[in-house]
Amino acid sequence: MALTKADRNILRLMQQDATITLSELAEQVGLSPSSAQRRLQKLREDKVILRDVSIVDPKKVGGAVSMLVEVELERDRPELLPPFQRWVAETPEVQEAWGTSGRGDYTLVILAQSVDHFDALADRMMELNPNIRKFTTSVVLKTLKRGLVVPVE
Template identity: 30%
Template sequence: MQISRISLDETDVRLLTALQRDAHLTAQELGEALNLSPSQAGRRRQRLEAEGLIAGYAARLDPTKLGLSVQAFVQVRMASNGAETLDSFSRLVRTRKEIISAWTLTGEADYLMRVYCEDLSTLNHLIHQVLLVHPAVARVQSQIVMDQFKPDAPLPV
């Protein structure tokens, strides 16, 4: 499956860069930053949204202020790869609120998940009473984040 890349001009790139820094920018503020009228800036934003390049807008929350003091990456290796068990595992991952993102991988692990938990006890429960008990899971390995010295960055456009 080949995904067609959307063609962007320099103004589109500057607009996307500005919105990744601050999604609250008004058409007026975007226009000033891009040297466009507010209506031109607004139309460009709407076009990029309609083309699916801007997938949505969200607030970034501070996990520590929400009591989520443990961040970890959890790798899972599957014992079996049957469609039914993989579907079951995917459903399990989607229902767990502490798993904030998940990827399928090549290599040693089949899945990588980013999790936030209140404490180590909660992480331990997730690993031992939720993930390892799934019939398709062979192995779970976790890495606890000690410090995130570079925050999640905008995509390079």
């Protein structure tokens, strides 16, 4: 799908505040409300917009410790990869996960209520995934930037 200037403006505005009214969106983009609605619907149908979510402050709901976990897998057991990937997808504490190059095979962003909570989670991770060779954890001391905004220039 080729994005128009109006599509890009809609994406920029929706990433800033997905609760913007259709009238406000149309006005800021310079379209009629019906045209803005059609474009927005098309962006959703084409999976350019994957979903609209609310961003919650983790400290206000008990998730106060962020960890970066680098996981190294046993490479000679590829049949054990799907269970690990399922565990990642099904574990709510895993906020983000990437297959990576470098020392580890995967990097996970984990949000835990405490170090003890993370310790129990790590024990479950190892118990349920026998193909994990090792993992290293870094505790996030300070968040300088957090965001999900994709540049659409």
